[in-house]
């Protein structure tokens with residue numbers, strides 16, 4: 001899979017000395033047209049969705065919208081997924097849409113399945129989607145879906161509701177993508193309690209599981225400089241989604257310096273932000289790092 005574009009960097013036509021590097025966008029949210037049309041009705045059905053899409057400014061996109069802008073944005077492959085609804089029925093509805101979209105745009109789109117870990121049928125739904133060709137699970141929302149408490153701690157021992165999902169992913173060597181937040185800084189809709197500490201606890205509880213923490217893991221990458229933390233995070237990656245809202249463009253170089261360029265995966269969080277908003281920072285990386293972050297790491301981790 002992965003489309004016709006070459007996997008190695010290639011010379012950009014008409015740009016002597018300039019180099020074009022493949023761009024795989026590994027963090028893209030899509031919704032079926034009926035959810036976009038009836039957005040307010042769905043806001044009443046899910047508190048986390050309500051919080052994120054309360055503002056009419058919060059954009060939503062169909063899979064066709066995603067494909068339509070890819071060429072202009074220089075994206076050769078997008079990894080799409082729905083929304084981490086708490087209701088497994090809503091997750092399933094959007095998973096069906098993701099499956100259809102990936103089929104309709106083979107080579108341009110790959111997809112992940114969203115499930116609600118607290119629901120007994122979550123692992124079965126994930127299996128169904130992986131059997132049909134999706135490439136992992138996510139982006140799950142620990143705060144919105146109510147399974148984060150096992151890792152945010154404080155209240156004593158809590159049931160690990162992702163163990164079924166984790167087993168299913170481990171068997172297939174596919175990753176779990178999890179929303180994460182910085183413990184400091186400004187507030188925004190969707191900022192919750194799943195901070196680096198919780199991310200580390202989750203990784204510790206599931207040592208063989210490939211995990212991608214969204215939004216640079218809320219800053220967890222920095223602690224990869226601690227040897228024992230680095231060992232725990234051996235199978236952990238970080239995606240760049242929402243970086244331009246959170247950090248200065250120097251953060252890519254900082255993340256590469258602390259975690260290594262093999263651990264960073266480009267994702268735009270489209271339609272929250274277009275891929276182009278990330279390029280200023282990414283272009284400052286040395287070429288091998290840039291090629292890995294923009295495409296190579298995502299292809300490897302999601303096997304796309």
Ligand SMILES: [Zn+2]
Nearest residue numbers: 139179180214
């Ligand atoms: Zn997120």
